[in-house]
Amino acid sequence: MLSIFHMFKARDLRIFGPTKAAAQIESSKAFGKQLMKEANIPTAEHEVCSDFNQAISVVRRYTLPVVVKADGFAGGKGVYICKNFEEAEAALHTLFDVPGDVEHTVLIEQFLDGSELSIHAITDGTSFLMFPPSQDHKRALDGDLGKNTGGMGAICPVPWMPQGTPSFVEHRVIRAAFDAIRNYGIYFTGMLYPGILMTLNGPKVLEFNARFGDPECQVYMRLMKTDLLDLLEACVDGSIADRRIDWKYGYAISVVLASLGYPDAYKTGFKIEGIREAEIITEVVVFHGSTINDGELKTTGGRVLSVTAVGPTLKDAIDRAYEAVGKITFEGMQYRRDIGGTALKYDTTRS
Template sequence: MRILVIGKGGREHTIIWALKKSSRVERIYCAPGNAGISELAENVPIKENEFDKIAQFALDYAIDLVVVGPEDPLAAGIVDYLEERNIPVFGPRGNAAIIEGSKVFTKELLQKYKIPTAAYESFESYEPALAYVRKQGAPIVIKADGLAAGKGVIVAQTLAEAEKALQDIMVDKVFGEQGSQVVIEEFLQGQEMSILSFVDGNVVRPMVPSQDHKQIFDEDKGPNTGGMGTYSPLPHIPQSVIDEAIETIIKPTAEAMVKEGRSFRGVLFAGLMITENGPKTIEFNARFGDPETQVVLSLLETDLLDIFLATINGRLQDMDIQWSGDTAVCVVLASGGYPGSYPKGVPIYGLDEVQDSVVFHAGTTHKDGQVVTDGGRVLGVTARGASIMEARAKAYADVERIRFEGMQYRADIALKALR
């Protein structure tokens, strides 16, 4: 089969890496791809939002399946666009991708169907939102309604931080129209957990759980990022808690979307908090997470192409999906200055010295024959082992072999599991 993957990050690199294992895959293209992806697939100079060019390429090159990685084209309806042209595509339609595209929609859905989540209010105007925050106090969570590249959520520890977040989002429009509404939530305490699931309507097939590290610095300090590292599975979280999250949150949400006429088909990503009162929903995403995909797909033993095809053809319920008993750890290497402004075009050294990890490229490109940085999160160094300690040791040993000016990373990925 000939496959076209849409995207250019670590998630897409990992999806392609996993698809390459399938004996049924003849050739993979990626639009637009990155330097690491070019070693496994043919990069195509088409942007994720150029639907017409993507469709024409799929038709011209007899593509058998399009796999959509990022949230922006999903929310904009790329799946509907391709399906209308009889191009097979993996991912949710636009009316289902709204579960990530609008936090207000998601909170109202969860409230309507009594699915556990944080208490909240939503606002379209700055002054009422500010008054609510001052009444509630801190810590408190401020969320831009729309897509904001993983940076539209501010966990404000002080009232001053909350007020600044509202000013940034609603007045200064740092996220543009994506911040025309905000959701203000109670602050939940506990362990975070991510569960990605293959979903086709009412059929839910959960993947192994993982835990992301959102803040830029060790010990969960500093501003949120798109994710600085992750690991899977989670030996310190009881299986009973994981099962409870699946039965009380993920499955009911998939069923609620069907009832709302928004049947979800693709990967549903549940961001959860394990509180004293059980699992609660932080957010839903409509696609594979990044960097969760790097560890989760590293542990997948079933052919990923078979799962994709079963999902879009209504056969997911017949799939027996198998996972390795190993552990995987991913450490993200980021550009200096991230998640603020950062340079691009910085040469990367040591990639050929890596020994025990797979390095998934997130923000890289080629310049004068050299792999250089091209984003905030640059690489995801991912290793497998029989235990968290073994996988961590392998990943961090290979992190030490990679060098670029300004490189920063967290040194505490997966330590929560060991504590």
């Protein structure tokens, strides 16, 4: 079956993004980990398992907590942080006990403690440009509690990031990954971002993603002064080395408004009100994630809206975003009230 990339190429259409082969760096965590090993990219101790009994044996050998990951794409919800053996066993049953004649691959990782960063790079397959670091907030509930989600909010830039981190990631992670994947005869074009965990032993790569992050993309779009289309065209034309990215001064924040129950089961079809009032607030823009307008605006998915704001300080951006959140309503609306809160004490521009 042709990938969407090759379907476009077959019709002589321009497309920004990786080939199916290159996208394996995200679509198969096992492949991504193999690249990290070959490129000497720092990551967690791990093993790839193809059956339940093998995985259980690995869990018994590892120090708890452990992380259990589905090999394939799971929308940010195929990751289980297991504090005890029973939780790990339950996670493995969830991933392996799927009806049908399907081969399963699961990754068992040693748990690493630290704070997460996302650092994006846009590439034409030869050269690349770096984006500033951003921070996603993965857990569903305040205080980084609850289940993993696709992302409940983001900030950019990241004031607590140690000096030298962007340079380390550029050379030891991004460039190393591109060099390693070329050894397979694959040229990666598009957007690559590693999820970075800042540990006491330095940066560690959790995984690679072959796309923009969501909600990281929203904060980047609010701060980017350069025309995004020009960058995408340059990647397709192989001329990204001739471009530069200019950024606005200040901070951007995104707060995701989700359906009640997300990331588990949730209901949809609820009327959304207040977006116009929210966007009257200075530097606020609301992005739609899962909405439909059939005469009135309604919810259609888990992560419904992304409320973004920009400010000269992180506190300004946070205050504007949450003032805007207060204007929006739909039945069952849930969101985190602490996006960017931990980073506030590191913001030297704070008024």
